Amino acid sequence: MTSLKNIKVARRDFLKAAGASAGGIAALATLGSGFRPIDAAAQATLSQQGTRIAYTACVMCPAECSLAVKVENGVASAIYGNPHAPLNSGVVCAKGASGLQMVYNANRIKYPMIRVGARGEGKFKRVSWEEALDYIGEKLIKIKQQHGAESVIMDAGDVTDRDPYYYLFRAFGTPHTVEHGAICDTPRRHGPKLMFGGKRVEPDIMRPVLVRQPDGSLKNDYRYRTRLIVYAGWNPFTATRIVYESRGTVEAKLAGARLIVIDPAFSNTATKADQWIPIRPGTDPDLFAAVLRYILENHSDDDPFRRYIDWSFLQYSQGWEEFEAAFRSWWNKKDPINGLNYFSLEWAAERTGIEAEVIAELAHTFGITKPAAWVWGMNGIGHHYNGYTAAIIGTALNVITGNMETPGGAIDTELVKSDKGGKVKGDDFNKRDVTRVVNGKTVTGKQEELHMDLFGKWCAAWDDAVGDYPSRFLEGVELKYGPFRGHKYPIKAFIIRTGNPVITGSNTDAWIEALTAKDGDDYRVDLVVYIDTPFLETGLYADVILPEASYLERMSLSDIYPSHQLIYLRDFVLEKMYESKTQYDIAMALAHKLHEKGDSDIKPEDHWEKYPTEEDFWNEALKVAPGRTHCGYPLPYPQYPVNYKLLGTPDSLEEGSVTIDDEKKVIQGEPVTVQWLRTHHGVAVWPMSWGRFDNGGVLKTDSKKVDFVWDYTVEKDGEKQRKGGYAKYNKLIEAAGEPTPGLQELDWEKYPTTFYWFETLWNPYTNPDFARYKDEYPFQVISGRIHHAMSGTQMVDWLGRIPTEDLWMPLNDDRTVEEVIIGPDGPTPTGRKVYIPQQTWSIGVIQMNRADGEKLGLKTGDLVEMETPLGHKTSGKVYLVETIHPGVLRLPFGGGGRFSPGLGKTYDFRDVTPNANAIVDPDHHSPIMGSPIYGDMIVKVRKV
Amino acid sequence: MPQLKESVLDALKTEESRRAFLAKFASAVFAGLVAPAVAGEVAPVQAAAAEQSGLTDEFDATQLPEAVEGEHPIKRMMADLRRALQKPMEQRRWGMVIDLRKCTGCNGCNVACITENKLPPGVTYRPVMTETHGTYPNVARRFIPRPCMQCDNPPCTPVCPVNATWKRSDGIVVVDYDKCIGCRYCITACPYAARSFDSGYFYGDFEGGERQPYELLPSPEYGENRVRAEEGSPIGNVRKCHFCIHRIERGELPACTLSCMGRATYFGDLNDSKSLVSELIGQPNVMRLREEMGTEPKVFYLV
């Protein structure tokens, strides 16, 4: 019964905020049971008076740059880069600078809402937080009672501040806590993960780096040592995710580095390249393999002009002989599609469309130029069925040429970034014993062994396999491996936060079908909750919508892919607007609610009693920072032992306020805290070093070496142990006697122990099964990322007006639209008519080679329909240019066909813009980890 | 009050004149001129760090760690700026250098400028132009950010019938919004399309119908802290890049320069041979746009 009052308070509150006067911190305390006012320290920073600079972290894209936000009388007025964070070193991209229009967007979700129409209809009513949480709590408890907690999925999206949700849902009892990475680019990460225990190989071009000097001081080093960067299918200037790669690449080039870009499209990164090598989509592994073969065949220890391989890598790796032998075993085999020997220059030329001499020169250049980095990306490698093979070969190329961890070479950034999260990730809950009755027998296992991917269809899906969720929603889960083998359960609740899988997680129609499928009168997925700041398409299918505070109104940590350990704070910059809540608020309030309704898994002492304030929660997450091995040269802290784990603030480590535990090999300084970060421009920076693979260093494989073998046996204490990246899964498969469906597709019994090869799907040029489509479906479709037009930022006016990369162009027609705004009850027509003059707004277009277009009688701006052999269709305007490989169409990922009114002008042009995911093959996923195959489709084109 | 306005735009000459000026015209409008530091609105720590009074160091850039070699470009350019501010205004020659080899076309500068100056829809001071040449696969593309060139010989100023736009003694071409009658002759006269007309739109007009909180804030342009509202200047005026006078006069870099993603933009005093910009324009690969017009731009491009 408190709801009415709450609404009144909140409305007044909102009016105050809109009028930029004093805010309503006090009002927060009156909200429902679970919410607390923010702590005093945070409150003090939110002064409504005067002008101040607040340090925080961006989320306009997943680079999460460190920002300095100017706040005038309580209103954010400008966003600058934070010069103290070496990741972005003061720079900020167009998205980052335009964050104000996200924060103050008219289409923000303002209040909790509950669906009143059918899913997808977009009809909601405003409710109080109490009502919303009651609804969710009751359903969750019912689902847990009827089907088990494993029937609930918490997908916490693409922002690294997901811990409160992970913590709560793992405590609730589900192992299905997911992040967006699972649908994004898992194939590209596979090589580094398998071989280093890492994730992302990037060039050593983050500058400055803080380096220990011979005189003992710490200084910023701005020097670029890189001589060559190869970017394959990676466009950092536009993806902006590894933010330092923009300034780093151009600076390195001015300092003498050569830049080679391999991409079917002339990307913004390619504009700065010494050489642009257009490649046929899906043939990156072919090119990589030919380069590796060339290097192996032509290397000479004696000829300095052919000394490609730096054998010192053998000291920190194992299994190279097996890998090389497996790789060479293909050399005499003939490719059925062209009759040529695998991995030969001619073979690769035939398949990639790149001349043999160009490939040879590329291989030679990479082999001979040191230091160098061979870097591959999301769209090129991450989006293909066979991206794994490219990621593995790419990793090997950096290793054998001696470029890993050399100054100016390549760095696996996952291995060297700061640790964070620790206890608040909720891993401990996942280790709890749980019991299930499987086929009449009571079985006990660990909570994590209920995981639908890791013990179901994709057991090597390290970061889950969201792309395959629609089939799980429809068919349910049957565990195939582990103690719960045979256990069947349905997916009954899908909670999605800062994500939009309907548009970005594989085929759009497949998602809609899964979210709207019914058993009788009830939806098969009984509960869909959407938590976010913007209102995106997936929200249209939700039962409950919760407004999450924007990134300027919440707290958490950021640490994205730097060259060495640093961490920065996302801090409260503004008061929470409308009735939005932070992730901590929401998770704690839901914990309260579940406890109140009798969920015995939620114990006060694990939640609000343990972390009574937001700051307590994040201080716990900071306890494990930086958490990396102290190693490399120059040694970060010469006074401390090597290969111990470092913990604590940079200044406590510097001053020697530490305790050293020789048994555990830990150097413990004073823990980093939110408060410490606040008094240090929001950033903690620990020193850089190189050579961090020596003697194990930061490597995370079982062997603490670079692994070229992935399932091997070692003897320890007279006992034989299986080790390696695939050993765990192979043991499960052997025990069950059944390979995963992905492996079955490849005709494999198990995960291979070393180098492997398979062809991509839907590629008529490389896979004989699809050769028959070549003439009828003459175009391969790929996507490109537009920094202006991430799935969740297209409502931003400033970005909407700026064209990018022949993918996001001002081709809008003249129209007057009836405005729809996300109001208190969801999408609401305002009655206003808004006139948008032609060519003033950038919309997603289809980038097409000019000659191809002219052959079809098309001109720029013509509306065409694309159709796949599976009958999927999408349409958009063609943009004819010289900047793309003939026979290839490029679409903006998430940049068209956007049917959520929360997208502003992008929504208004949904009928003339292409949805790249409308045409993705819904039934095939990359076979190792289950990632959607966004980049493997062919189409025919028809003018409409 | 034409005389008075002119002096506002040319006032921040020296510390003496600044103080005298403030004392004389201590109104709300003028307080903004030297705010936030003088008005005490910035955290005291930051104000204390400034070596000259009236200067700010918004982001404590001067506290960046020492470099092994050279310096952080922000730190270096801020030092250049501060040196220039110690000289009388007419001895400064502000200039910008944009290294086209480093510009990644990200448009960060464009949006940073829009937010800094609270520009309305349809007004941009620093669009990033794209130029593409060639046929597949031999193509080239370059990005050309285009702020106002702050011409030494500006064709835009003489055409103004009411003398609302002129070149300051430090080389910055300014517009007096109170005098501008919106005839737009200067827009036609500018060979760089650097001037745009403020037709009075608000972002809310295109979404939701209500003013956005950030467009209700005063714009810091020319230190005047104007709140843009119906019928009042700068609506109906011509607007243009002014090298962020309000920032540089307090020792801060222009918003675009600070934010530039490729670190492709440099700013400083061309009259100071030790400044980074002077160093850069001494290179042989420097060019200016439409040199043949004789406008003598103060924006240089490295190619």
Ligand code: SF4
């Ligand atoms: S660029 Fe145009 S507006 Fe700027 S000073 Fe030159 S002529 Fe005037």
Ligand code: SF4
């Ligand atoms: S100097 Fe200031 S006004 Fe001029 S383009 Fe840069 S940010 Fe905009």
Ligand code: SF4
């Ligand atoms: S911010 Fe820098 S790199 Fe980006 S477009 Fe502007 S000048 Fe170019």
